[in-house]
Amino acid sequence: MEVRGLRKDYGASTVVAGVDLDIRQGEIFALLGPNGAGKTTTVEILEGHRRRTGGDVRVLGEDPGRAGGAWRARIGIVLQSASDSAELTVAESLRHFARYYPDPRDPEEVVRLVGLEEKRNARVQTLSGGQRRRLDVALGIIGRPELLFLDEPTTGFDPEVRRKFWTLIELLAAEGTTILLTTHYLDEAEALADRVAVLAGGRVVAEGTPATLGGRANAEATVRWTDARGAHERRTPRPTSLVNELSAGGGELGGLTVTRPSLEDTYLDLIGERR
Numbered sequence: 321m322e323v324r325g326l327r328k329d330y331g332a333s334t335v336v337a338g339v340d341l342d343i344r345q346g347e348i349f350a351l352l353g354p355n356g357a358g359k360t361t362t363v364e365i366l367e368g369h370r371r372r373t374g375g376d377v378r379v380l381g382e383d384p385g386r387a388g389g390a391w392r393a394r395i396g397i398v399l400q401s402a403s404d405s406a407e408l409t410v411a412e413s414l415r416h417f418a419r420y421y422p423d424p425r426d427p428e429e430v431v432r433l434v435g436l437e438e439k440r441n442a443r444v445q446t447l448s449g450g451q452r453r454r455l456d457v458a459l460g461i462i463g464r465p466e467l468l469f470l471d472e473p474t475t476g477f478d479p480e481v482r483r484k485f486w487t488l489i490e491l492l493a494a495e496g497t498t499i500l501l502t503t504h505y506l507d508e509a510e511a512l513a514d515r516v517a518v519l520a521g522g523r524v525v526a527e528g529t530p531a532t533l534g535g536r537a538n539a540e541a542t543v544r545w546t547d548a549r550g551a552h553e554r555r556t557p558r559p560t561s562l563v564n565e566l567s568a569g570g571g572e573l574g575g576l577t578v579t580r581p582s583l584e585d586t587y588l589d590l591i592g593e594r595r
């Protein structure tokens with residue numbers, strides 16, 4: 321997927337202001353950013369659900385603004401709020417949507433993948449919020465997409481289900497599915513994404529692997545330790561030297577920790593919100 325100079329205006333206000341992205345096949349890419357940053361707008365343009373004001377976009381080799389049904393069958397979409405087929409059961413809706421695709425997954429397999437076996441015969445309207453979201457994910461992957469868009473996929477998931485969902489996403493990526501997800505959970509981005517981009521005010525303010533984003537890997541570290549005089553904390557760009565110095569006498573340093581900024585610290589710095 322290649323995006324160059326993507327722009328979206330609503331009247332006089334520009335909500336996407338020149339975004340460039342390259343997402344490789346089989347990659348898990350996370351789009352981060354505060355509310356209103358332009359994530360959903362960007363993703364909806366890439367899905368062909370919204371017109372752009374400017375820029376070049378190629379998704380699976382085609383312009384989503386012009387692509388037809390064959391292209392659409394190659395992508396899977398999980399929106400923030402899904403359309404409803406509340407009268408059907410879980411298994412029925414999966415069978416129903418499978419018919420739209422040339423090479424769908426087996427609906428029973430998909431029920432298992434998202435952990436809805438016990439609810440396979442339940443009507444959609446009786447599902448809990450988190451179960452409903454799992455069905456959304458199931459519907460997003462039923463067509464065996466080459467590219468899967470996930471807009472805040474795990475909102476409302478309990479911790480165990482979130483972990484299972486991460487495993488599912490990793491499985492799909494291992495099969496070669498390209499995944500673009502938006503999320504407000506930085507632990508999710510850190511666990512899943514090969515690369516992340518931070519969007520703020522309609523611009524990409526940083527891009528990289530979760531480990532190196534915003535110079536994180538080489539950022540100033542905080543060294544903490546405790547001795548007879550109490551607890552100490554020092555920030556330094558060269559923590560190894562400091563620890564060497566402190567332990568020169570050969571003694572153990574009590575409670576020694578060396579920490580770099582977390583992805584969340586880095587993210588908050590990037591969007592200008594760090595306390």
Ligand SMILES: Nc1ncnc2c1ncn2[C@@H]1O[C@H](COP(=O)(O)OP(=O)(O)OP(=O)(O)O)[C@@H](O)[C@H]1O
Nearest residue numbers: 330335353354355356357358359360361362502519
């Ligand atoms: N149809 C529309 N008309 C006018 N403004 C819009 C429209 N859709 C979105 N916007 C504005 O565009 C900006 C970006 O919205 P968008 O939904 O892309 O943000 P987001 O990064 O996905 O936010 P969130 O994290 O809250 O989902 C917001 O200021 C929003 O109010």
